[in-house]
Amino acid sequence: MAKPEANIDALWSELAQLSEAGELRRLSCAFARFIASLGAAAPALVLASSVLSELEGHGHSCLLLADLAAGPAELLGWSDEQWKDLARHAGPLPKNAQAWAQQLAGCAQVWEIGAFDYDQPLVLDGERLYLRRYWRDEMLVADAVRGRALATREVDDASVRGWLDILFASQRTSGHADGPDWQKLACAIALRGSVAIITGGPGTGKTYTVARLLALLFATAPEAASQRIALAAPTGKAAARLKQSIDKALNELAEKVGSTLPLRELTLRMGAARTLHSLLGARPDTRAFAHHRGNPLDVDVLIVDEASMVHLEMMASLLDALPPTATLILLGDKDQLASVEAGAVLGDLCHNAQAGGYTPATLDYVRAASGEALPDDFIGDGGTLAQQTVMLRHSRRFGGPIGRLALAVNAGDAPKAEAVLRAGEPGVRWIENAQQQQVLLLAQSGYGPYLDVLNTGSGSPFNTNHEEWVRQILQRFESFRILCAVRDGEWGVSGLNEAIAGRLAQAGLLRPSGEWYVGRPVMVTRNDYGTGVFNGDIGLTLLDPARPGALRVYFLEGEAVRSVLATRLRNVETAFAMTVHKSQGSEFRHTVLALPRERGAILTRELVYTGITRASEQFTLVSPPGTVLAEAVALRTHRTSGLRGMIAHSPR
Numbered sequence: 001m002a003k004p005e006a007n008i009d010a011l012w013s014e015l016a017q018l019s020e021a022g023e024l025r026r027l028s029c030a031f032a033r034f035i036a037s038l039g040a041a042a043p044a045l046v047l048a049s050s051v052l053s054e055l056e057g058h059g060h061s062c063l064l065l066a067d068l069a070a071g072p073a074e075l076l077g078w079s080d081e082q083w084k085d086l087a088r089h090a091g092p093l094p095k096n097a098q099a100w101a102q103q104l105a106g107c108a109q110v111w112e113i114g115a116f117d118y119d120q121p122l123v124l125d126g127e128r129l130y131l132r133r134y135w136r137d138e139m140l141v142a143d144a145v146r147g148r149a150l151a152t153r154e155v156d157d158a159s160v161r162g163w164l165d166i167l168f169a170s171q172r173t174s175g176h177a178d179g180p181d182w183q184k185l186a187c188a189i190a191l192r193g194s195v196a197i198i199t200g201g202p203g204t205g206k207t208y209t210v211a212r213l214l215a216l217l218f219a220t221a222p223e224a225a226s227q228r229i230a231l232a233a234p235t236g237k238a239a240a241r242l243k244q245s246i247d248k249a250l251n252e253l254a255e256k257v258g259s260t261l262p263l264r265e266l267t268l269r270m271g272a273a274r275t276l277h278s279l280l281g282a283r284p285d286t287r288a289f290a291h292h293r294g295n296p297l298d299v300d301v302l303i304v305d306e307a308s309m310v311h312l313e314m315m316a317s318l319l320d321a322l323p324p325t326a327t328l329i330l331l332g333d334k335d336q337l338a339s340v341e342a343g344a345v346l347g348d349l350c351h352n353a354q355a356g357g358y359t360p361a362t363l364d365y366v367r368a369a370s371g372e373a374l375p376d377d378f379i380g381d382g383g384t385l386a387q388q389t390v391m392l393r394h395s396r397r398f399g400g401p402i403g404r405l406a407l408a409v410n411a412g413d414a415p416k417a418e419a420v421l422r423a424g425e426p427g428v429r430w431i432e433n434a435q436q437q438q439v440l441l442l443a444q445s446g447y448g449p450y451l452d453v454l455n456t457g458s459g460s461p462f463n464t465n466h467e468e469w470v471r472q473i474l475q476r477f478e479s480f481r482i483l484c485a486v487r488d489g490e491w492g493v494s495g496l497n498e499a500i501a502g503r504l505a506q507a508g509l510l511r512p513s514g515e516w517y518v519g520r521p522v523m524v525t526r527n528d529y530g531t532g533v534f535n536g537d538i539g540l541t542l543l544d545p546a547r548p549g550a551l552r553v554y555f556l557e558g559e560a561v562r563s564v565l566a567t568r569l570r571n572v573e574t575a576f577a578m579t580v581h582k583s584q585g586s587e588f589r590h591t592v593l594a595l596p597r598e599r600g601a602i603l604t605r606e607l608v609y610t611g612i613t614r615a616s617e618q619f620t621l622v623s624p625p626g627t628v629l630a631e632a633v634a635l636r637t638h639r640t641s642g643l644r645g646m647i648a649h650s651p652r
């Protein structure tokens with residue numbers, strides 16, 4: 001067989017064709033052109049840079065040269081043939097990762113770590129190729145979390161133990177008698193460091209624990225009364241939920257501890273929870289935040305919930321803006337879907353969480369400060385950050401079939417998941433071989449309660465307490481949601497939204513006319529600082545009581561209601577159905593997960609798990625004929641990153 005010969009023109013034309021066919025982002029093509037324009041346009045470099053850029057779009061923060069050598073067709077979602085067709089134009093390619101590294105290191109556009117740095121756009125770190133900004137972000141995150149994990153403080157063990165015994169009194173009777181009390185242990189661990197990660201599935205008590213941690217800090221910190229505590233989350237909804245749960249937990253605790261600790265003062269002083277964008281001071285038209293190393297955040301303790309949704313760039317910005325003296329507590333479920341943008345930061349940071357990996361020194365500290373003994377299974381050397389990481393393991397909200405289903409899916413046990421779905425227990429339902437019509441029926445009954453209030457006129461917007469009426473409609477709307485895996489097609493967000501609106505109109509429940517109509521639920525798809533609405537916010541369109549005929553979109557923030565004139569909202573889409581990704585940080589009484597007919601890299605275990613765990617009382621799975629559920633449960637999300645290695649080898 002003739003050896004392939006490099007033909008740069010043919011390579012460009014193949015890249016353009018792939019882009020025309022929608023197999024490659026235009027951006028990836030343009031990026032490869034940009035790289036080529038900066039020096040010699042070596043075909044191997046053109047190929048590597050287009051693949052690197054494309055993988056960034058799939059959430060990977062770098063390209064493993066071993067994957068490039070083996071052929072990254074699967075990572076790209078291509079067939080082997082497609083990859084071969086493209087690669088042959090780049091000529092004989094390096095056979096393995098080392099040979100790729102050697103070849104790329106010789107390109108002027110690539111900075112090989114240790115060589116002369118003149119701000120080349122690509123970085124070669126061992127056998128990983130990076131866009132410079134992701135390499136910088138990973139280094140920043142690795143260095144910051146490792147430095148923080150190493151910087152443990154002196155703790156008065158006896159005092160901490162005394163307080164923990166009070167704060168977790170009666171736990172043995174209400175909690176799990178077997179094994180250590182992970183919540184108590186998490187408080188002790190978090191108290192000694194300037195970073196702590198508390199991970200766990202839904203209802204495992206992450207917020208319950210962090211409320212006790214705050215009380216503990218309040219009781220033991222030298223200048224407790226002046227501690228500045230900030231609460232934040234990636235979305236407005238998650239931030240509002242965090243604040244509500246922490247306030248509730250602290251109020252319950254205040255009753256329990258009585259006058260020994262003025263916890264109500266603490267609650268009042270904490271202020272509202274904010275989105276990370278708002279906390280960092282996002283500004284229109286720039287990726288740079290107002291807060292950074294040179295203008296750090298004014299906080300002593302920062303609690304970030306739903307950390308699995310935080311992407312690499314945001315985590316780097318957050319750590320950059322956090323003063324070295326402040327404590328960072330990350331809360332989240334490591335098994336949920338990773339962020340939409342590149343990185344899987346929480347998953348990388350706590351990949352050891354299940355095993356523990358605690359050293360003898362941590363064991364001694366935990367025993368002294370909390371009285372908890374760790375079984376041998378959790379002893380090892382999981383690394384520096386593992387010493388500041390705790391996984392909560394007992395769900396208090398999720399004992400029933402939804403919890404069992406989530407556990408089975410998370411464990412990759414498809415037969416067990418199917419058995420739970422088929423058992424016919426209340427709380428879980430499986431509609432197999434579904435037709436779209438069945439989803440429309442579910443939508444009609446699920447959205448019935450909010451449409452009833454909207455349509456009966458019993459709370460006419462013009463003669464009763466309008467805000468209370470709006471709140472009631474919004475709360476009812478928030479109790480039901482249809483989640484999709486994909487955006488397009490009959491089983492995607494767009495197809496289902498259209499069909500549901502049509503169905504509700506047919507039933508006389510809605511009167512859609514044009515883009516905006518009374519009752520239309522919308523999701524904001526882009527931050528808009530002018531109107532103060534943010535990506536992921538969900539609102540409902542209702543008549544404006546102050547302007548006859550005008551429509552406003554109302555948003556619920558905790559208990560508060562906020563509104564914006566509909567015509568001022570530019571980036572919104574109808575939200576009867578939404579993607580599982582966008583549903584993260586929310587919970588609905590009844591959640592319907594609709595799986596599409598087409599298989600694909602998007603249908604993963606993490607997606608199904610995240611969908612199930614959005615349901616608090618009722619979960620309905622709607623699936624096409626065949627083995628789509630089993631296939632999804634078997635497929636794990638994979639995101640290439642160098643973060644774990646960097647944390648292990650970070651210079652500090």
Ligand SMILES: Nc1ncnc2c1ncn2[C@@H]1O[C@H](COP(=O)(O)OP(=O)(O)OP(=O)(O)O)[C@@H](O)[C@H]1O
Pocket residue numbers: 171174175183200201202203204205206207208209245396397
């Ligand atoms: N040790 C405990 N004893 C009694 N109740 C508890 C305990 N831990 C948690 N709970 C209760 O269990 C419920 C779930 O706890 P919490 O909201 O803190 O979980 P979470 O992990 O933050 O959940 P999510 O992931 O949904 O945010 C709450 O009602 C909480 O009060």
